Amino acid sequence: SRVIRAPRGTELNAKSWQTEAPLRMLMNNLDPDVAEHPQGLVVYGGIGRAARNWECFDQIVATLKRLELDETLLVQSGKPVGVFKTHENAPRVLIANSNLVPHWANWEHFNELDKQGLAMYGQMTAGSWIYIGTQGIVQGTYETFVAVAKKHFDGVAAGRWVLTGGLGGMGGAQPLAATMAGFSMIAVECDESRIDFRLRTGYVDKKAYSLDEALAMVEQAKVEGKPVSVGLLANAADIFGELVEKGVTPDVVTDQTSAHDPLNGYLPQGWTMEKAAEMRQQDEAAVVKAAKASMAVQVQAMLTLQSRGAATLDYGNNIRQMALEEGVNNAFDFPGFVPAYIRPLFCEGIGPFRWVALSGDPEDIYKTDQKVKELIPDDPHLHNWLDMARERIHFQGLPARICWVGLKDRARLGRAFNEMVKNGELKAPVVIGRDHLDSGSVASPNRETEGMMDGSDAVSDWPLLNAMLNTAGGATWVSLHHGGGVGMGFSQHSGIVILCDGSDEADARISRVLWNDPATGVMRHADAGYDIAKNCAEEQGLDLPMLNKGDI
Amino acid sequence: SRVIRAPRGTELNAKSWQTEAPLRMLMNNLDPDVAEHPQGLVVYGGIGRAARNWECFDQIVATLKRLELDETLLVQSGKPVGVFKTHENAPRVLIANSNLVPHWANWEHFNELDKQGLAMYGQMTAGSWIYIGTQGIVQGTYETFVAVAKKHFDGVAAGRWVLTGGLGGMGGAQPLAATMAGFSMIAVECDESRIDFRLRTGYVDKKAYSLDEALAMVEQAKVEGKPVSVGLLANAADIFGELVEKGVTPDVVTDQTSAHDPLNGYLPQGWTMEKAAEMRQQDEAAVVKAAKASMAVQVQAMLTLQSRGAATLDYGNNIRQMALEEGVNNAFDFPGFVPAYIRPLFCEGIGPFRWVALSGDPEDIYKTDQKVKELIPDDPHLHNWLDMARERIHFQGLPARICWVGLKDRARLGRAFNEMVKNGELKAPVVIGRDHLDSGSVASPNRETEGMMDGSDAVSDWPLLNAMLNTAGGATWVSLHHGGGVGMGFSQHSGIVILCDGSDEADARISRVLWNDPATGVMRHADAGYDIAKNCAEEQGLDLPMLNKGDI
Ligand SMILES: NC(=O)c1ccc[n+]([C@@H]2O[C@H](COP(=O)([O-])OP(=O)(O)OC[C@H]3O[C@@H](n4cnc5c(N)ncnc54)[C@H](O)[C@@H]3O)[C@@H](O)[C@H]2O)c1
Ligand SMILES: NC(=O)c1ccc[n+]([C@@H]2O[C@H](COP(=O)([O-])OP(=O)(O)OC[C@H]3O[C@@H](n4cnc5c(N)ncnc54)[C@H](O)[C@@H]3O)[C@@H](O)[C@H]2O)c1
CATH class of the missing domain: 3.40.1770.10 (Urocanase superfamily)
Structure with missing residues (x-):
């Protein structure tokens, strides 16, 4: 090696x-x-x-x-x-x-x-x-979150929070950019090593293993008047759906999983990382199919959260297109950044x-x-x-x-x-x-x-x-x-x-x-x-x- | 103007x-x-x-x-x-x-x-x-016909003839290149002004108004031992089909209509040039549909002529792809040049x-x-x-x-x-x-x-x-x-x-x-x-x- x-x-x-x-x-x-x-x-x-x-x-x-x-x-x-x-x-x-x-x-x-x-x-x-x-994306993400705050919240991000997915090379910039802009954030990531990498390099503040735990951290931060970022170990499609069911609406919703690459970049719901790695060797078409189905679920949840008032945006990973191809006809109802x-x-x-x-x-x-x-x-x-x-x-x-x-x-x-x-x-x-x-x-x-x-x-x-x-x-x-x-x-x-x-x-x-x-x-x-x-x-x-x- | x-x-x-x-x-x-x-x-x-x-x-x-x-x-x-x-x-x-x-x-x-x-x-x-x-294409076409003669006719083109379609900017080079290489040619072209332009500039020798007339010219040339090129005013899809029916098989078959552009480049069977011009204004989809249907007919004929022994080649206008999209599944059975x-x-x-x-x-x-x-x-x-x-x-x-x-x-x-x-x-x-x-x-x-x-x-x-x-x-x-x-x-x-x-x-x-x-x-x-x-x-x-x- x-x-x-x-x-x-x-x-x-x-x-x-x-x-x-x-x-x-x-x-x-x-x-x-x-x-x-x-x-x-x-x-x-x-x-x-x-x-x-x-x-x-x-x-x-x-x-x-x-x-x-x-x-x-x-x-x-x-x-x-x-x-x-x-x-x-x-x-x-x-x-x-x-x-x-x-x-x-x-x-x-x-x-x-x-x-x-x-x-x-x-x-x-x-x-x-x-x-x-990850610095390469931090400022752009920061500028975007600042612009979101300006457009939707009169420039005041304090006490508000962003939901997103993905803490990879680019996505890992999101929690730091969010807190720099004054937002708290829950970033759903299915690969624990990615969360730990962001903790180690100072891009994310905390790690959580359940939605309730993560929501509590955000609530606590609100009380303390200081934004927090949380890496939540889970599948984004699951968590986005759970929020819809719970009736909890984030202030801002986006995503930076690698949805642009359904074979290699997105973990299907219910799959472990190991299963995904194996299936990529054995049956590519099945992986693509399962991944795109889960993306459709995630985008459906994003659309619902948007209809409930969340400022919702595509963060440049083409997840809307994937959902569209899976029959989510109004996938492009939320805008690109x-x-x-x-x-x-x-x-x-x-x-x-x-x-x-x-x-x-x-x-x-x-x-x-x-x-x-x-x-x-x-x-x-x-x-x-x-x-x-x-x-x-x-x-x-x-x-x-x-x-x-x-x-x-x-x-x-x-x-x-x-x-x-x-x-x-x-x-x-x-x-x-x-x-x-x-x-x-x-x-x-x-x-x-x-x-x-x-x-x-x-x-x-x-x-x-x-x-x-x-x-x-x-x-x-x-x-x-x-x-x-x-x-x-x-x-x-x-x-x-x-x-x-x-x-x-x-x-x-x-x-x-x-x-x-x-x-x-x-x-x-x-x-x-x-x-x-x-x-x-x-x-x-x-x-x-x-x-x-x-x-x- | x-x-x-x-x-x-x-x-x-x-x-x-x-x-x-x-x-x-x-x-x-x-x-x-x-x-x-x-x-x-x-x-x-x-x-x-x-x-x-x-x-x-x-x-x-x-x-x-x-x-x-x-x-x-x-x-x-x-x-x-x-x-x-x-x-x-x-x-x-x-x-x-x-x-x-x-x-x-x-x-x-x-x-x-x-x-x-x-x-x-x-x-x-x-x-x-x-x-x-048209010179720009003459030598390439000439080299290709020479290579065809080498590969299929022991280098002897004399007494043999090529069937093609299209006497446009590029296609107009075909008759000259063919006779330079020793072949006679019938080139089917639906626009008389294109044939006349080639006659005027010395690219084609003669004009004909029917297949029989054109075939007679080729026969005559064979008797005289000197290749001739004929611009035949007709629709290529019609004439290619007619040859199949007549049981007449050219030595070489190709095509240079502008099949790459089904809207503007190919005249559907049974249409006049005027009708095509009008329809392009009124109903683009209908033009494309009719053109591709005719191309499928032409490619079918090319495949039949190939099976009867004609050296058949696609001359770079993508007509095989168009026919394939129309359901001619073996369109790519004849090779590209x-x-x-x-x-x-x-x-x-x-x-x-x-x-x-x-x-x-x-x-x-x-x-x-x-x-x-x-x-x-x-x-x-x-x-x-x-x-x-x-x-x-x-x-x-x-x-x-x-x-x-x-x-x-x-x-x-x-x-x-x-x-x-x-x-x-x-x-x-x-x-x-x-x-x-x-x-x-x-x-x-x-x-x-x-x-x-x-x-x-x-x-x-x-x-x-x-x-x-x-x-x-x-x-x-x-x-x-x-x-x-x-x-x-x-x-x-x-x-x-x-x-x-x-x-x-x-x-x-x-x-x-x-x-x-x-x-x-x-x-x-x-x-x-x-x-x-x-x-x-x-x-x-x-x-x-x-x-x-x-x-x-
Ligand atoms: N907005 C921009 O400016 C911008 C810039 C560059 C890249 N991008 C896009 O953002 C996306 C992410 O880029 P990256 O460099 O971070 O990619 P990456 O592949 O390094 O990271 C993607 C992360 O998503 C995680 N993930 C995959 N499926 C998941 C799921 N179902 N639930 C939770 N987490 C999941 C992966 O474990 C991985 O850590 C790409 O599509 C990329 O093209 C956007
Ligand atoms: N092989 C090569 O090296 C090469 C090089 C350049 C272009 N091409 C391709 O060859 C094709 C012809 O190019 P061009 O510059 O001569 O185009 P062009 O548009 O100038 O000429 C096409 C000719 O085909 C005629 N035509 C259309 N439909 C017809 C039909 N059904 N029956 C009879 N004639 C018909 C038109 O009237 C026109 O004269 C194009 O697809 C071009 O892309 C090949």
């Missing part, structure tokens, strides 16, 4: 920082403090992997170590397939994961290929080597921007935190986030920070970090990236592009253009994935990571890429007709030929 | 040849001598368009005229959506056409978006501005390479013909093709040449052409491109990637990597399309065009791009396990990390 950790410090294992950076980030994705199931190369989000298998992993590492500054490595669904001559301003790695021709783009076909060793599920940041542990709370941010290119200190030294991140505050002095909400993050978020693997900022800030911050590397303020280079869940990088009609104003939800030209433009601009690595978040058939998306090595060339590349990338998001939303995006485009001087002709 | 023709000569309308080139090529795609229905911006292949609408066309032109050498224009389904700062070695235009998230990637959803002005069908070379008229005849070429990166003289002067093409012969002195088949092409192919729009060559030749030819521009042998720059139907650029399980050795037919990581690598290498424009050839849901593919302006920078870009591009095809086929590809990779020194470890 292998244990992978990224090298720290300033000594190079590859020929330059441009290749050392993807090397460390690939390894960091498989760090046992970062990945959910590192032995199986699984990083998060069901079966989201960092490389196709260990042989491919080893060969990627070997190739990165020998790669020259004018060469580019191609990675195809986690396998290193070719090295080609490019140039210094081209990406060092180009990645395509899990992409399937649409007519065949479903889990059945994918799983068949996967079994033959011909595929890999890249999720979003797993196969594109910019996962930073993007149209409900996040889209206005996307209109300004704001999304889950993040960076990682390749030195491994937390001080490097604290210095960048400080720099962000300096450069964005007028945003108390952001300052508050940075303070809370420093205090409450344990780093996993290489120290990293997430911070939702948009078009007007990303390139500025990137250039400042590059300057800090140049003048020695930081001990080693930093990489900057983002989730594929971002403003201009994804087409996902049940999530990021649900209910677009002009009906263009399913048009995926946009993420493809985003990837090509970031390749043209000189990001350090660029990725194009299919099926992230919501599963096979339901999304296409792209990722970037760019290196700040303190050089002038990096400064030029950062200026282009960290501007262009969020700008494509503003462009896409302006094209769809959103005023916030049109105004942002105008303010920031974007060159949008069809809009600049006068109809802005 | 507008008539568009590309400017000729050496005077620039844009700021450099890097932007003049896409400008001329876009316009050339809409030249009435090139495009099938230029008024509707339709270039070929059903509704394959060059720009979304005239407003978008005008704005693309205006933007290209003002575009700087370090800027890149993004085109989204035929609409110019943004201009971004990149650098001199980046593409000037990046294009994504018709891409849809898989679950929604079907004609119904596409047509809905199209009607709202939110989509455009790019086919392969229509929306990517490198269509060169790629696995049957073309794949060995793809294994060496060989495919429909082409170039265009931006000067507009045919002499420029004749000089490049000569250069190709000089640089590839040992290929009599290729020399024969170039001679026949010069003699029998009328240029449409800007003079152009197609020539199937592969990895070992493309970069060499490109650099030589660039040298000819530099030293003034050619009057103006040349652009080099290829079809999306090429070795490394497409995933299309009913056509280019049908029956791959390892079962990876539907994996579309490959064309995405191809597009990203060509972007990284500095092609002049790069495109990513969905649904070309076989229609929505059935393919993903990418295109490139690169400029030879005689500069040293162009030389460096050509060296990278025209090597890398076919190399990705060799890589893809080597990865799938084809020996020809593995040997080619080894001979040409490709750097394929997982294969170079010893298992080649």
Whole structure:
């Protein structure tokens, strides 16, 4: 059994920082403090992997170590397939994961290929080597809960509680984000090791073994005037149904089990984890069938709780689609979180921007935190986030920070970090990236592009253009994935990571890429007709030929 | 009504040849001598368009005229959506056409978006501005017919005949390619203007109004010992069925109606063209239903003719899939042309390479013909093709040449052409491109990637990597399309065009791009396990990390 950790410090294992950076980030994705199931190369989000298998992993590492500054490595669904001559301003790695021709783009076909060793599920940041542990989702979840409180409870979360399912790689962020936003939370999780992991890393406060016990903890917290988060060991479909029967209605209801992957990501009601593991070997169709039936039960319960007044939202795991396919015709009656709370941010290119200190030294991140505050002095909400993050978020693997900022800030911050590397303020280079869940990088009609104003939800030209433009601009690595978040058939998306090595060339590349990338998001939303995006485009001087002709 | 023709000569309308080139090529795609229905911006292949609408066309032109050498224009389904700062070695235009998230990637959803002005069908070379008229398909069709003769008739086509349907933009190449290869042909076409267009441009020899008349012409030709091609005005489904009834069996049977698009591309039996046009306005579902029913009839006839001994092949229009969906369960009993005849070429990166003289002067093409012969002195088949092409192919729009060559030749030819521009042998720059139907650029399980050795037919990581690598290498424009050839849901593919302006920078870009591009095809086929590809990779020194470890 292998244990992978990224090298720290300033000594190079590859020929330059441009290749050392993807090397460390690939390894960091498989760090046992970062990945959910590192032995199986699984990083998060069901079966989201960092490389196709260990042989491919080893060969990627070997190739990165020998790669020259004018060469580019191609990675195809986690396998290193070719090295080609490019140039210094081209990406060092180009990645395509899990992409399937649409007519065949479903889990059945994918799983068949996967079994033959011909595929890999890249999720979003797993196969594109910019996962930073559960922190990566904390701020987004926090912002969403804050927005929920604003919209439904006059901004006051105190004394209220959220019901959810799933404490995995992403879902594990929910209890911390909830308490940061002032809510208590009961998070139903069927795998005790996941709850214990969240307890250990400070993401959840308490563990419970029954609904009554959990409800008592929440009640107690209300009395004490301090929010609490509880990991409840149970099946979400059972507990959601139990609440309906009991007549207890949470204030907010959502879910982050891996419903997007009915074979691997969701435990059917009445099954033990062991039974599920066995059945996955023996009868895949039976697992899928049982899982989707339980999801239908859970979604029915969510709809009932919504009708009783709970603010109910899909948290991006495609559970509504699964229930719909099981005959729950009104599954889409509760909204997805993007149209409900996040889209206005996307209109300004704001999304889950993040960076990682390749030195491994937390001080490097604290210095960048400080720099962000300096450069964005007028945003108390952001300052508050940075303070809370420093205090409450344990780093996993290489120290990293997430911070939702948009078009007007990303390139500025990137250039400042590059300057800090140049003048020695930081001990080693930093990489900057983002989730594929971002403003201009994804087409996902049940999530990021649900209910677009002009009906263009399913048009995926946009993420493809985003990837090509970031390749043209000189990001350090660029990725194009299919099926992230919501599963096979339901999304296409792209990722970037760019290196700040303190050089002038990096400064030029950062200026282009960290501007262009969020700008494509503003462009896409302006094209769809959103005023916030049109105004942002105008303010920031974007060159949008069809809009600049006068109809802005 | 507008008539568009590309400017000729050496005077620039844009700021450099890097932007003049896409400008001329876009316009050339809409030249009435090139495009099938230029008024509707339709270039070929059903509704394959060059720009979304005239407003978008005008704005693309205006933007290209003002575009700087370090800027890149993004085109989204035929609409110019943004201009971004990149650098001199980046593409000037990046294009994504018709891409849809898989679950929604079907004609119904596409047509809905199209009607709202939110989509455009790019086919392969229509929306990517490198269509060169029917010549573009002649050589491929010719090579295929030659391969058919070799495989089934000991290389002797004389006295034999081919039955096919469709004389559109691509299909119109069939009669010329057939007679070049020594076959006679009856091509059934329901639109008389298409037959007349082919007569005028020398692609078809004769016109007939009944099957008996056409068969008599073929018989007569056999007696005279000289192949003839006949355009028969009728419905293909009728005529194919009539042959079955008559007990007459052609030697070869295929079809190139636009079966990939049941709404716009195939005339149902018993309908006039006028009725079809009207019904497309009134009841789309009825048109699709009737068209697919007729396709099933035609495929049934093809299967019967095959069982009677005709060499029967699908010529890449997805008619088998349509028939399958109509209940013809053995529709895939006759093979597609790629696995049957073309794949060995793809294994060496060989495919429909082409170039265009931006000067507009045919002499420029004749000089490049000569250069190709000089640089590839040992290929009599290729020399024969170039001679026949010069003699029998009328240029449409800007003079152009197609020539199937592969990895070992493309970069060499490109650099030589660039040298000819530099030293003034050619009057103006040349652009080099290829079809999306090429070795490394497409995933299309009913056509280019049908029956791959390892079962990876539907994996579309490959064309995405191809597009990203060509972007990284500095092609002049790069495109990513969905649904070309076989229609929505059935393919993903990418295109490139690169400029030879005689500069040293162009030389460096050509060296990278025209090597890398076919190399990705060799890589893809080597990865799938084809020996020809593995040997080619080894001979040409490709750097394929997982294969170079010893298992080649
Ligand atoms: N909203 C967002 O921004 C966002 C971002 C990333 C991922 N996601 C989606 O959220 C989901 C969760 O992602 P993750 O990375 O946490 O996945 P994960 O696979 O790491 O975790 C899922 C967890 O759900 C638990 N679970 C499964 N079935 C259950 C059941 N019936 N009852 C209780 N618990 C159950 C599993 O034990 C596991 O711990 C995925 O669908 C993912 O695509 C959302
Ligand atoms: N094999 C290849 O290399 C290759 C390359 C490109 C395109 N294609 C495919 O070939 C097909 C034809 O392409 P195209 O550019 O010629 O398309 P097109 O739309 O320009 O021409 C199709 C022709 O078929 C005729 N037609 C339609 N229904 C008919 C019927 N029932 N009977 C007789 N004629 C009928 C139409 O009148 C039209 O002239 C498309 O499906 C295309 O995708 C194949």
